[in-house]
Amino acid sequence: MRPVVTLDRVTKRYGDLVALDEVTLAVPQGRFVAVMGPSGSGKSTLLHCAAALDRPTSGTVKMGGTDVGRLSETKRTVLRRKHAGFVFQSYNLLPAISVQDNITLPLRLAGVRPDREWLDELVHRVGLRDRLHHKPAALSGGQQQRAAIVRALAARPDVVFADEPTGALDLRSAGQVLDLLRELVDELGQTVVMVTHDPAAATRAHETLVMADGRVIDVLDAPAPEELAVRLTRLAGGEPVR
Numbered sequence: 285m286r287p288v289v290t291l292d293r294v295t296k297r298y299g300d301l302v303a304l305d306e307v308t309l310a311v312p313q314g315r316f317v318a319v320m321g322p323s324g325s326g327k328s329t330l331l332h333c334a335a336a337l338d339r340p341t342s343g344t345v346k347m348g349g350t351d352v353g354r355l356s357e358t359k360r361t362v363l364r365r366k367h368a369g370f371v372f373q374s375y376n377l378l379p380a381i382s383v384q385d386n387i388t389l390p391l392r393l394a395g396v397r398p399d400r401e402w403l404d405e406l407v408h409r410v411g412l413r414d415r416l417h418h419k420p421a422a423l424s425g426g427q428q429q430r431a432a433i434v435r436a437l438a439a440r441p442d443v444v445f446a447d448e449p450t451g452a453l454d455l456r457s458a459g460q461v462l463d464l465l466r467e468l469v470d471e472l473g474q475t476v477v478m479v480t481h482d483p484a485a486a487t488r489a490h491e492t493l494v495m496a497d498g499r500v501i502d503v504l505d506a507p508a509p510e511e512l513a514v515r516l517t518r519l520a521g522g523e524p525v526r
């Protein structure tokens with residue numbers, strides 16, 4: 285499979301602190317990749333560098349074949365708009381406009397005409413057809429996050445980066461959002477990279493990258509939640525993993 289994002293010996297330093305330490309990885313198209321690890325292990329830094337939200341101190345990040353590190357801030361923004369979608373823990377929907385307008389806002393800002401058929405398909409899949417004309421506040425948390433997912437996918441990005449997408453949801457809504465992300469990958473060929481603290485969330489992913497001290501120390505194929513929870517607890521306690 286063609287990689288949509290690649291990192292080659294990517295290091296990110298904040299002064300003396302090494303937040304990412306020579307990380308090399310490729311995210312293939314059509315995969316659902318989870319990123320887990322103890323607090324401070326570098327998950328968000330990895331996501332920000334991979335998503336061209338931030339520039340590494342050294343190493344190479346390529347998105348859509350373009351070397352992100354060589355671009356100006358403005359060009360990175362253009363690259364992100366073209367290739368990436370984002371889902372955050374806080375849904376970041378604008379309260380004053382309808383769900384429909386929220387979904388199409390980034391497209392309109394970018395001067396791109398919405399693909400009605402694609403949006404209909406997405407809205408149908410996430411079960412929001414009859415909520416489109418409501419304001420976000422009239423939707424449950426799970427529904428708002430599903431609207432945010434449609435917004436992230438509206439421009440058919442190469443990859444969606446999700447940072448704790450279920451962090452604010454109850455168990456049932458979280459499960460629905462995760463099942464939905466997996467369905468979008470399996471049935472629509474989308475690619476998702478998701479940072480999460482929830483071992484149950486990682487079981488929906490094809491593979492889980494486990495991080496510690498700024499490195500990817502393990503790549504697990506669809507691990508059982510119990511197995512993952514034990515590994516993460518050991519890591520958080522500073523115990524050796526193997």
Ligand SMILES: Nc1ncnc2c1ncn2[C@@H]1O[C@H](COP(=O)(O)OP(=O)(O)OP(=O)(O)O)[C@@H](O)[C@H]1O
Pocket residue numbers: 298301302303321322323324325326327328329330
């Ligand atoms: N802007 C910054 N300036 C200085 N240090 C930073 C900055 N951003 C992150 N760090 C540090 O880099 C390390 C990795 O942080 P990062 O946020 O990537 O970890 P994380 O695994 O996402 O943690 P959490 O699960 O708590 O969100 C931490 O030690 C953090 O304090």
